[in-house]
Amino acid sequence: MVSIPELNTSIHTLYHSHSRWLLGFLYRRLGSRCDAADLVQDTFLRILNRPRQFDGERGERSYLATIARGLCVDHWRRQKLEQAWLQQLASQPEALQxxxxxxxxxxxxxxxxxxxxxxxxxxxxxxxxxxxxxxxxxxxxxxxxxxxxxxxxxxxxxxxxxxxxxxxxxxxxxxx
Incomplete structure (x- = not known):
């Protein structure tokens, strides 16, 4: 079992080693630096909730990319849902907005x-x-x-x- 100080150090190291790479990875998918930065933070929050050990840098990046891809799908799904609602809302009279x-x-x-x-x-x-x-x-x-x-x-x-x-x-x- 990993102690809390060890866990904090390991996640801190993981963040500093890969956050810039992950930001670029997500930016290429999303086209928005703000959305990419949000998902970088969400990725590391998920890791905080489910810590694990890795077999080197390649394993770390693979795990981060897997989480980030799932978050991108969620992000796109949320955007699509929101757009559909906003389109429906636009067809309503202003008094009902x-x-x-x-x-x-x-x-x-x-x-x-x-x-x-x-x-x-x-x-x-x-x-x-x-x-x-x-x-x-x-x-x-x-x-x-x-x-x-x-x-x-x-x-x-x-x-x-x-x-x-x-x-x-x-x-x-x-x-x-």
């Missing part, structure tokens, strides 16, 4: 819902989206997924449970 504070809350909530959907098993997510977005009946969802209506009911119950948990978390009722 939310305040900047409300916009920030809505965007964060959209990201939370998106993350929750990604955590659902594939068929559960599909059933939920087919019911909520496409408005399909249980029998149509069952046919689409190749399962029985009873399984669709189970899938939707599971999805709604996750929605209720997310709602409670967003309302501050639940604490992790």
């Amino acid at each position: 939310p305040s900047p504070e409300q916009r920030a809350i809505i965007v964060e909530t959209l990201h939370e819902v998106d993350a929750m959907l990604l955590r659902l098993p594939g068929k559960v997510r599909q059933a939920f989206l087919l019911a909520q977005i496409d408005g399909l009946a249980y029998r149509d969802i069952a046919a689409h997924l190749g399962v029985g209506e009873r399984m669709v009911k189970k899938y939707l119950a599971q999805a709604f449970l996750h929605c209720a948990i997310l709602e409670a978390e967003l309302d501050g009722v639940l604490v992790e």
